[in-house]
Amino acid sequence: MNNEKKFIYLMGVIAIFFALVYKLVNFVLYSKDMKLVNISITLLNILILMIITIIILSSIVSYIILKNRKINSNIMKINLNIVNVMYPLVIVATKIFGIPKNEIRSIYVILNNKYIYSNKYNVKAEDIMLITPHCIQKNFCKHKVTNDIENCRRCGQCNVEDLVKLKQKYNVKAFVATGGTLARKIIIENKPKAVIAIACERDLISGIQDVSKFPVIGILNKRPNGPCFNTEIDIEEVEEAIKFFLGGN
Ligand code: SF4
Structure with a gap:
């Protein structure tokens, strides 16, 4: 099963969960042989049905987006907000079903990026920020690029x-x-108007969610040597993102 299917599958599981809660509420209600439906129970049922409907619609929209079909940018934004709210539940479901969290996190990053790319920006170059963790730097390198990236001596051994x-x-x-x-x-200190964040799935998700004031394009790093060690970047992807925020494509 690919990551997209796993994501849709987990959303379906959560919808089924709410459907079971809905059935359970009705079972309790009628097993007590109540003649009049308690208004609060009715409202609860309506709420649960609404949640199930939203999850199903969000799953359909997510699937359409992931299949690269055209979809209205506002719908993408609403869907991203729903996925944001659902995210903690989806992560709990990954644990129950033994699905690696990063596979689902990468779907979230794709949904975020597709939404950002569905908009038009015309940001000044100095308002665009690239940010990456220091594991991109070769572990043997002694130059303090975390103080100033221009301390890099450009030896060509890493993507810095x-x-x-x-x-x-x-x-x-x-x-x-x-x-x-x-x-x-x-x-926060530099107040950019657009951010291109390069990191692993976990850091990208928390970064995108925390810095929701700015548009953030998330770019997953490559980890040929394992996590957090001598990581690499697809530099063309980074350049594409810069051009996009500059209004170039
Ligand atoms: S390119 Fe070379 S000098 Fe620059 S950070 Fe990487 S290893 Fe250090």
């Missing part, structure tokens, strides 16, 4: 050099952060 080149080519801001907390602090 590529980020410095992009920073200079487009005049965007670029930072290497030692952790998620510092990354958030850097973003």
Whole structure:
């Protein structure tokens, strides 16, 4: 089963969960042989049915988006908000069904990016921020790129050099952060108008959710040496995102 199907499957499981709650409420109600339906129980039933309907609609919309079909940007935004609310439940469901969380997190990142790419931006270069964790830097490198990315000596052994080149080519801001907390602090202090965040699935999700004031394109890093160690970036994807925020495509 691919990640898209797993995501839709988990959304379905949550819808079934609410359907079971709905049945249970009705069972309790009628087993007590109540003649008049308690208004609060009726409202609860309506609420549960609404939640089930929203989950089913969100699953359908998510599937359409993930299949690269055209869909209205406002619907994408509403769907992203629903997925945001559902996210903790979906993560609980991954634990129950033994599905790796990162597979579902990557779907969230895709849904976020597709929504951002469905809009038009015309951001000044200096208001665009690139931010990446320091595991992108080779572990043997002694240069303090977390203080200033331009401390990189451009030896060509890691993607920090590529980020410095992009920073200079487009005049965007670029930072290497030692952790998620510092990354958030850097973003808040620099007040960008658009962020291109490069990280693992977990950090991207928390970053995108925490910095909801700015449009954030999330780019997953590559981890050929395992997590948090000598990670790599698809630099073309980063450049595409810069051009997009500049209004180029
Ligand atoms: S490219 Fe820069 S950061 Fe990477 S290893 Fe070389 S000097 Fe260090």
